[in-house]
Amino acid sequence: MSSYEQALEILMQGDRHRVWSLVVTIFGDLAQNQGDEISAQTLGRMTEQMGIKSQALRVALHRLRKDGWIESKRIGRSRSYFLTAFGLQQSALATPRIYGQTSPQSIDWILVTTEATSDNQSDSAAHDDPHSFVRLTAHSYLGKRANLPETQHLLVTGLSDTTLPDWAKNQIVPPELNQSYASLFILLSAAKGALPTKPTAIERAVLRTLLVHSWRRIILRHLDVPEGFYPQDCKAIACRSLVLDLLARLERPALADFIDA
């Protein structure tokens, strides 16, 4: 078994990846600029290496087109795919989080307490957006000051001088997510040991996709919080270091590389 196959086997472990979601990761990692296209052939070769049947890829591409994520065009006898404006926007939103090297500063973070007697409909609804605020108690939310709606009904206190107790940290990164980080850390450490020294363009693309995919499936499930807000034993920051390290070793191939391949 080659070093590449070993790394591939390791990164294929863990949770089953849904095909359409993997394809989104492929486009997000390789073709996130306006005008970028990936040929049907390249997509087929990449997903084949991930053990995905061509029929499953067709279904995924059909779904992504129906949902407005991608479009396709025919060039001679072949077809190529590219992200729509919506797809580009969605990818751009996730990119800083996925590839970012640092966590936000605690100075910008706040605790928002809503009215005790409120019916939890009006005031609270604004904070139930999991991309902006995480609920700590029935009437308390944690988030960034910039995402605070303009209202005088909220009690807002700063978190920059605050040490979060364990139960609050566990609301931000719940135990099951913490466990996912622990598993990912083991997987990434193993992948690091198996990494091929001179991977081809397609090999780099495949390994990067699996790497980014495992990573984004966890981090996008909780707020991007300051490092001090993670549970004490959480491997999130350690995972980020490993992911960035591995991505650096697997240089992103230019799309042109695949045409030759």
Next chain:
Amino acid sequence: MSSYEQALEILMQGDRHRVWSLVVTIFGDLAQNQGDEISAQTLGRMTEQMGIKSQALRVALHRLRKDGWIESKRIGRSRSYFLTAFGLQQSALATPRIYGQTSPQSIDWILVTTEATSDNQSDSAAHDDPHSFVRLTAHSYLGKRANLPETQHLLVTGLSDTTLPDWAKNQIVPPELNQSYASLFILLSAAKGALPTKPTAIERAVLRTLLVHSWRRIILRHLDVPEGFYPQDCKAIACRSLVLDLLARLERPALADFIDA
């Protein structure tokens, strides 16, 4: 009707005063130092002017003795009363609040958030002490940092840069208490207009007692918070100014003055 009688009538309005509680106020205002005594005769004359029957005074003195607030001793044919160590301590605790001219600074104030999933027994119990913390929501309390119990289970955020929303201010000074301040403000304003120019020692003692009593019955029912934490229309600070102004005009009589009287 003399100016004194008018002022007396005004200050006797409002809620009915319980006799034993009034007697506590008398001692707290006039005899709060170790060794201070008030004769039965003086107590009788003061309370008589407040419309209290001698039998009611006897019952009150009996109760206060039984509860450990006061003691008495016989001097020749007369009897005099004085605060016990416990009574002195209780009075001393309330004194800074009753006669204080300023509110605490917001820098020392915190919001305490308790665990969402806690059973509200262990963590919260510590904050249900109304002298230290006021409950804002099911899991949030407001109080001074100095009163925080030593535990790592609490989420503590500072309130010095915080503008409290109305609902939080109304938890600190509930509407009914706010109404009491409004009523007291009217009563104090009226009393100020009717104040005698040269009251006797006993007149000063009686008016001071009624004044302090009306005041402490309200302020001791909520936390001594920074001025910015009161509801916007609250007359608490205005009442304090009036109380202190009136007390300054009614110089505290020395206990010796009554012996001559």
